[in-house]
Amino acid sequence: MKVAFLFPGQGSQKVGMLREWLEEDAPLVEELFGQASRICGVDLLRLSLEGPEEELNLTKNSQPAILTFSALLLRKIPLVPDVVAGHSLGEYSALFCAGSFDFDEAVYLVRRRGEIMQEASPLGEGTMVAVLGLSLSEVQEIVDVLRGEGKVEIANINSSDQVVLSLEKSLLPRVLEEVSRRGKKAMELRVSAPFHSSFMEKAREAFARVLEGVTIRPPRYPYLSNVTAAFERDPGRIRDLLVEQLVAPVRWKDIMDVLCGEGVRKALEVGPGMVLSKLFEREHPEVSVFPTFSPRRLQIAVSEVREVQ
Known part of the structure; x- marks a missing residue:
């Protein structure tokens, strides 16, 4: 072992x-x-x-x-x-x-x-959000939906049901809205920039x-x-x-x-x-x-x- x-x-x-x-x-x-x-x-x-x-x-x-x-x-x-x-x-x-x-x-x-x-x-222009309870393919759907509104990308694939996004700060309300529409939760992380993207x-x-x-x-x-x-x-x-x-x-x-x-x-x-x-x-x-x-x-x-x- x-x-x-x-x-x-x-x-x-x-x-x-x-x-x-x-x-x-x-x-x-x-x-x-x-x-x-x-x-x-x-x-x-x-x-x-x-x-x-x-x-x-x-x-x-x-x-x-x-x-x-x-x-x-x-x-x-x-x-x-x-x-x-x-x-x-x-x-x-x-x-x-x-x-x-x-x-x-x-x-x-x-x-x-x-x-x-x-x-x-620069500080305040980007952020990261953990999406809880959705699969990688379901999170990718959200990315595809929002792609025309600004930059949002998959940054961490943490588990089968936790994926982290890097995004423009202005897109945060839209990401939270799309996750909520799917009956799941998302939370902003304690980081100062959108990494791994x-x-x-x-x-x-x-x-x-x-x-x-x-x-x-x-x-x-x-x-x-x-x-x-x-x-x-x-x-x-x-x-x-x-x-x-x-x-x-x-x-x-x-x-x-x-x-x-x-x-x-x-x-x-x-x-x-x-x-x-x-x-x-x-x-x-x-x-x-x-x-x-x-x-x-x-x-x-x-x-x-x-x-x-």
């Missing part, structure tokens, strides 16, 4: 997410977040503890904050994975876990990635130049790409796929299918929140995913997973 480490992406952050860990191990929290803050030029510890929420949610801040939170948890988890995968930003956390980047490189990359992505779509086309070339300056090492654990939902090992191909990930949909449902097919039956969600745990629970109930966002949750997760390692 294999064990996976899963790493969440943007939207999992929230003000106060570090409070229990600061009480549990202040020196480690201050070490990692201090290091990340120096690289980013912003006090990520203060933002994560006190906010304001609007500032934490800026992609240039939320990306390094979430990755650093995941790095903190990895220092606390006395286990090694059989396979790693991350959702969107979480792909960088997964590659850090697998040794493809060191911590400083990973923080620098996601900070620059956030800045470049934000520049590609052609909205990010301007970011592609700029981020490719950033990645050229960073050495990517072959991952020491099997790692699944968001773009291909396949295991990737070659550093050059990984570099190309990380650039492509800016404009390509995240194939998380396919990644869950692959993990299940590979024999994964237990996993840790290494980051804030439990979004990935809930997605797996609905899509593949035979796989137990344990959140680790608090000291108590991590203790339970480690106890459960140690039984099979």
Whole structure:
């Protein structure tokens, strides 16, 4: 039986997410977040503890904050994975876990990635919406209906009944209306730009130049790409796929299918929140995913997973 480490992406952050860990191990929290803050030029510890929420949610801040939170948890988890995968930003956390980047490189990359992505779509012009309860084909119908009214694209295929759209902010009421007409719900995500879509086309070339300056090492654990939902090992191909990930949909449902097919039956969600745990629970109930966002949750997760390692 294999064990996976899963790493969440943007939207999992929230003000106060570090409070229990600061009480549990202040020196480690201050070490990692201090290091990340120096690289980013912003006090990520203060933002994560006190906010304001609007500032934490800026992609240039939320990306390094979430990755650093995941790095903190990895220092606390006395286990090694059989396979790693991350959702969107979480792909960088997964590659850090697998040794493809060191911590400083990973923080620098996601900070620059956030800045470049934000520049590609000015704040307030675009957004992302999670559509709940509709299949991919049903969501595609909504995209087709609205195509003549503005730009809206499929950005994340999270599960059989959760698809995320990237869209012009002005289209938000229409998307909500079309989903409601079909008897389902949709909710706007806590992100500051419409990712994984052609909205990010301007970011592609700029981020490719950033990645050229960073050495990517072959991952020491099997790692699944968001773009291909396949295991990737070659550093050059990984570099190309990380650039492509800016404009390509995240194939998380396919990644869950692959993990299940590979024999994964237990996993840790290494980051804030439990979004990935809930997605797996609905899509593949035979796989137990344990959140680790608090000291108590991590203790339970480690106890459960140690039984099979």
